[in-house]
Amino acid sequence: MAGRLLSIGECMVELRQAGGDLLRKGFAGDTFNTAYYARLFLPADWSVDYFTAVGTDPISDELLAFAEGHGVGTGRIVRIEGRSPGLYMIHLKDGERSFSYWRSASAARLLARDGDRLRAAIEASDVIAFSGITLAILPAEDVETLLSELRRAKASGKLVAFDPNIRPRLWDSAERMRATISDGARAASLVMPGFDDEVTHFGDASIDATIDRYRMLGTANIVLKDGGNGITLAFGDERTHVPSAKVETIVDTTSAGDSFNGAFLARLATGADPQPAARFAAEVAAAVIQHHGALVPRHKLP
Numbered sequence: 600m601a602g603r604l605l606s607i608g609e610c611m612v613e614l615r616q617a618g619g620d621l622l623r624k625g626f627a628g629d630t631f632n633t634a635y636y637a638r639l640f641l642p643a644d645w646s647v648d649y650f651t652a653v654g655t656d657p658i659s660d661e662l663l664a665f666a667e668g669h670g671v672g673t674g675r676i677v678r679i680e681g682r683s684p685g686l687y688m689i690h691l692k693d694g695e696r697s698f699s700y701w702r703s704a705s706a707a708r709l710l711a712r713d714g715d716r717l718r719a720a721i722e723a724s725d726v727i728a729f730s731g732i733t734l735a736i737l738p739a740e741d742v743e744t745l746l747s748e749l750r751r752a753k754a755s756g757k758l759v760a761f762d763p764n765i766r767p768r769l770w771d772s773a774e775r776m777r778a779t780i781s782d783g784a785r786a787a788s789l790v791m792p793g794f795d796d797e798v799t800h801f802g803d804a805s806i807d808a809t810i811d812r813y814r815m816l817g818t819a820n821i822v823l824k825d826g827g828n829g830i831t832l833a834f835g836d837e838r839t840h841v842p843s844a845k846v847e848t849i850v851d852t853t854s855a856g857d858s859f860n861g862a863f864l865a866r867l868a869t870g871a872d873p874q875p876a877a878r879f880a881a882e883v884a885a886a887v888i889q890h891h892g893a894l895v896p897r898h899k900l901p
């Protein structure tokens with residue numbers, strides 16, 4: 600059955616090392632990466648749209664062309680005169696990535712300013728994805744605009760998927776970060792956290808503790824990603840474990856969680872059970888981390 604997926608957040612210009620002093624330019628951002636991978640694995644009768652704000656400058660034009668070139672719709676994207684996309688650089692150390700950001704005045708920070716536009720995009724969609732980064736970049740009043748629309752979507756039975764994707768540097772206080780991430784989970788019907796982050800920032804003592812905490816917030820379904828240790832699925836009353844897929848050499852972990860999310864949502868939205876969907880998504884994520892950058896071409900994936 601045909602459907603529409605909407606992913607909401609920030610896509611940035613991505614810079615990564617290309618040998619010597621050279622940097623290679625790309626475009627990426629957690630929710631954009633999720634849209635990219637969802638598009639790769641959804642059937643053609645599904646549409647995938649990205650919701651963000653960009654500027655009216657040439658790099659914003661390039662960003663839109665890049666998204667369209669990968670089948671990600673840009674018709675809902677807001678354009679804001681005088682702003683530009685944010686920028687980030689990937690640093691690699693033994694395959695593990697860290698990021699530098701130049702994004703504090705990015706256009707995407709204004710993505711939820713126009714509540715009517717946001718509502719129209721959400722109402723037109725069946726599956727909506729957002730993340731803790733989406734929430735982190737918004738002014739407080741716009742967080743509420745976004746979350747109230749997502750709560751409406753959840754109440755109407757849509758699949759609202761939230762990856763907490765915790766980035767402490769994007770928040771001015773740890774307390775506000777935890778409170779807003781929890782509000783994000785309340786607005787979602789599916790939460791897809793990374794266990795490491797949850798231990799570090801919420802102090803969870805075990806997988807069960809993380810699942811119980813999100814359950815208490817009213818999230819029916821949880822997909823807890825724990826890197827090489829696999830995935831725990833909590834759907835309804837059932838908790839099951841799916842092993843991670845085999846990886847020869849980790850090259851760059853950027854987008855491991857995002858690619859998992861995109862592939863998982865693509866399968867779940869088209870009727871797969873959570874277990875096979877997670878098994879497939881784990882294979883995709885395993886392939887992604889054996890290549891550089893956030894967006895790995897289709898022919899290098901399962």
Ligand SMILES: O=C(O)C(=O)C[C@H](O)[C@H](O)CO
Binds near residue numbers: 609627630632853893
């Ligand atoms: O930090 C962000 O906002 C990013 O989205 C950067 C990366 O693309 C993303 O986090 C990879 O998971």
